[in-house]
Amino acid sequence: MSSAQSLIDSGKADIVAGRPASVAHLFLERVAATPNHEAYRYPASVDEQAADGAPGAEQWRSLTWAQTAVRVKAVAAGLMALGIQPEDRVALASSTRLEWILTDMGAMCAGAAITTVYPSTNADETAFILSNSGSRAMFAENAAQLAKAVEHIEQLPELRTVILFDEPAEAPDTAGLDLITLAELERRGAEYLEQYPDAVEKAVAALDKEQLATLIYTSGTTGRPKGVRLVHDCWAYEGRAQEASGLLGPDDVQFMWLPLSHVFGKTLISGQIATGHVMAVDGRVDRIIHNLPAIRPTVMASAPRIFEKVYNGIAGRARAEGGAKYKIFLWAAQVAREYARVVQESRIATGVERAPLGLRLQHALADKLVYAKIRAAFGGRLRGAVSGSAALAPEIGYFFLGAGVPILEGYGLSETSAGSCVNRKEDVRIGTVGRPLPGTEVRIAEDGEILLRGPGVMRGYHNLPEKTAEVLEPDGWFHTEDIGELSPDGFLRITDRKKDLFKTSGGKYVAPSEVEGKFKAVCPFASNILVIGNGRNYCTALISLDEAVLLPWAAERGLAGKSYAELAAEPAVHQLVEGFVKRVNADLQRWQTIKKFHLLPRDLDVEHGELTPSLKIKRPVVERTYADAVAAMYAGANEA
Incomplete structure (x- = not known):
C-alpha cells in the first residue's frame, strides 16, 4: 500500500x-434549536390546489421544524404501536417526496432500520430485497408498490404490514397483509403518545451509534444487489x-x-x-x-x-x-x-x-x-x-x-x-x-x-x-x-x-470512462456511450443520442416526422456522429481511438435493465442486448 x-x-x-450517536439525536437537537424555522417545502396536492382555487402556477406548502417533529414523532410512535422493535427492518418504496423523509426519520427515531427500495425496481427484485432484509413492515407510495410485494408474498413470511402514502381509488389485493394509510399510522401514533408522551425521546436516547439504521441495496451492475449495512x-x-x-x-x-x-x-x-x-x-x-x-x-x-x-x-x-x-x-x-x-x-x-x-x-x-x-x-x-x-x-x-x-x-x-x-x-x-x-x-x-x-x-x-x-x-x-x-x-x-479497465489484444490498457467522457464533452447530441475493446484489437462504441436535441436538428434537414429509431439508421445522422468521433479520436492514443461505432435504436434506460436507478450503465447487460451489433463491428477484423 x-x-x-x-x-x-x-x-x-x-x-x-463531537457528533451525537445518530441523526435522530441531531433531529431532536435541530427541532429544539430552531423550532419555528422553515424546514421543508413541498408541492401541494391536486386536491389542495383545487381547494385554494389557485389555478396556474403550482402551489407550495411548507413545514417548520416543530411541525415536522409532530409528524415524525407520530410516525415513530405509530411504528412502536405496531410492535416494531429496534433494528427491525422496515422497507420504504417510494419516489422522492416529503413523506419519504418523514417516514425515514420516524423509523430512525423509533430505532427501526429502513430498507430502501427504488420505486422503479421490478417485482422480482423488490421481493428479493424484502426477503433478504427480513423486512417486517413496508411503506409503499401507492398500490403499484404494494402489488410488487403481493405478487411474491409467498417469499415474504416476515412481512406483516404495509403503510400506503396514497389512499387507493379502490381496494387493492393485499394477500392477507395488514394495510393502513400513512394518515392512519400517524393517528395511531398520536394516540400512543397520549399514553406514553416521552416514548420517542426515550427511544432516541437508547440508540447506540453502532445500531443498524439503514440497509441500502447496491443497484448492482451485475448480479443480485448486496445489502449495505449503514449504522x-x-x-x-x-x-x-x-x-x-x-x-x-x-x-x-x-x-x-x-x-x-x-x-x-x-x-x-x-x-x-x-x-x-x-x-x-x-x-x-x-x-x-x-x-x-x-x-x-x-x-x-x-x-x-x-x-x-x-x-x-x-x-x-x-x-x-x-x-x-x-x-x-x-x-x-x-x-x-x-x-x-x-x-x-x-x-x-x-x-x-x-x-x-x-x-x-x-x-x-x-x-x-x-x-x-x-x-x-x-x-x-x-x-x-x-x-x-x-x-x-x-x-x-x-x-x-x-x-x-x-x-x-x-x-x-x-x-x-x-x-x-x-x-x-x-x-x-x-x-x-x-x-x-x-x-x-x-x-x-x-x-x-x-x-x-x-x-x-x-x-x-x-x-x-x-x-x-x-x-x-x-x-x-x-x-x-x-x-x-x-x-x-x-x-x-x-x-x-x-x-471496467480493459486491455486490448495488443496489450494496451484502456480506461473506457475517459474516452466516454471526452465524447460527451464534444458531442452535444450524446446521451449514452459504451466503449468496448476488452481482448479485441481495437475499440468500438455503442452510442445513443439525446432525442430532444436530435429531433430539431433532423427537422431542419428535411427529416421531420421520423422517429428516433428511424433517425438512428439515417446516413446523415451517422455522418453527424462520425464527425464528433473523429474529433475525439484526434486527442487520443492510437489504441484508445474508436474505430467503429453503432447507433442504438433507442436510448438506454432503467426499464430495460440497462441503467441502474442511479443512471450507471450496466455494461454486461448492454453488451448482451446488442451482441449482434458488437459482433458486426468486429466481423472480419484483422487490423492492429
Whole structure:
C-alpha cells in the first residue's frame, strides 16, 4: 500500500468528532434549536390546489421544524404501536417526496432500520430485497408498490404490514397483509403518545451509534444487489462532516429531487438536518426546469447526466436559432472553458485567481450575452451544484464553472454513506472529486485502487461475511474498486473503475470512462456511450443520442416526422456522429481511438435493465442486448 494519504483539517475533524450517536439525536437537537424555522417545502396536492382555487402556477406548502417533529414523532410512535422493535427492518418504496423523509426519520427515531427500495425496481427484485432484509413492515407510495410485494408474498413470511402514502381509488389485493394509510399510522401514533408522551425521546436516547439504521441495496451492475449495512454513526458523521466542510450552510435553500432510495440523496438529508437549512422536495424529473425558478435554490445535487442534458439543451436551442446567436454561444462556451481553466491554474499555482485582461473583458461580455441567462434558468441564486454517482466530463464542468454555475463534483459509494470527497465552492478543481470530508482518509494502493477509511464506511454486507471480507480490511480500509490518483494537497482524481479497465489484444490498457467522457464533452447530441475493446484489437462504441436535441436538428434537414429509431439508421445522422468521433479520436492514443461505432435504436434506460436507478450503465447487460451489433463491428477484423 502506498504511503500517499490525505491530510485532515484537525479543527474541522474535531467538530465531526463531537457528533451525537445518530441523526435522530441531531433531529431532536435541530427541532429544539430552531423550532419555528422553515424546514421543508413541498408541492401541494391536486386536491389542495383545487381547494385554494389557485389555478396556474403550482402551489407550495411548507413545514417548520416543530411541525415536522409532530409528524415524525407520530410516525415513530405509530411504528412502536405496531410492535416494531429496534433494528427491525422496515422497507420504504417510494419516489422522492416529503413523506419519504418523514417516514425515514420516524423509523430512525423509533430505532427501526429502513430498507430502501427504488420505486422503479421490478417485482422480482423488490421481493428479493424484502426477503433478504427480513423486512417486517413496508411503506409503499401507492398500490403499484404494494402489488410488487403481493405478487411474491409467498417469499415474504416476515412481512406483516404495509403503510400506503396514497389512499387507493379502490381496494387493492393485499394477500392477507395488514394495510393502513400513512394518515392512519400517524393517528395511531398520536394516540400512543397520549399514553406514553416521552416514548420517542426515550427511544432516541437508547440508540447506540453502532445500531443498524439503514440497509441500502447496491443497484448492482451485475448480479443480485448486496445489502449495505449503514449504522446510525454513519449518518451522524455525514451530517456533521457536510456541515463542517461548508458544503451546506444554515442559510441554504436546497432543491431535492434525487432518488432518496439512493445513498446520494439520503446523505444530503443528514447534512440538511445538521445545518437546519430549507429543503424543497419534489422528485418529479419532468418538473425540474419548472421548479428551479420557483424554488430559487442556492444548492442542489444531481447526477452528471442532468448537467449534460442541460448543456445539450442550451446548445440545441442556440443551434436552432442559427446564424449569429449560435456563433455567439459557441464563442461564449469557449470563453467560459478557457476562463475557468486559467483561473483554476492561477489559483493552484499562486493561491490567487487571475486571468489576463483580454480574457476578463471577453468573459464579462459573454456574461451579459449568455451566462446570465443560464444562471437565471437555475433560479439565479445557485452557489453550487453537487454532482455525484458517475463521472462528470471535465469540459462540461469547465463550461458551467466559467458561466458562474460551479458544479462541485464529489465521490462516494453506497458502502461509504455516499459522502467521502467533494469539491468546495472556494476551491473547485475540475477533473477531480475534491478533497475528503473531515474525518475521512484516502489511500492509493500499489495497483492504483482507491481505499477509504472513516466513520461513513459500512459495517459490512448484510448476511454476506465473505463478500464483506473481500472489500473491508480489519483495520477499516474499504476497497472501492475504483482507480485514482491523489495530489499532494489532497485532491482525488478518479481515472476509472477497476473492473471496467480493459486491455486490448495488443496489450494496451484502456480506461473506457475517459474516452466516454471526452465524447460527451464534444458531442452535444450524446446521451449514452459504451466503449468496448476488452481482448479485441481495437475499440468500438455503442452510442445513443439525446432525442430532444436530435429531433430539431433532423427537422431542419428535411427529416421531420421520423422517429428516433428511424433517425438512428439515417446516413446523415451517422455522418453527424462520425464527425464528433473523429474529433475525439484526434486527442487520443492510437489504441484508445474508436474505430467503429453503432447507433442504438433507442436510448438506454432503467426499464430495460440497462441503467441502474442511479443512471450507471450496466455494461454486461448492454453488451448482451446488442451482441449482434458488437459482433458486426468486429466481423472480419484483422487490423492492429
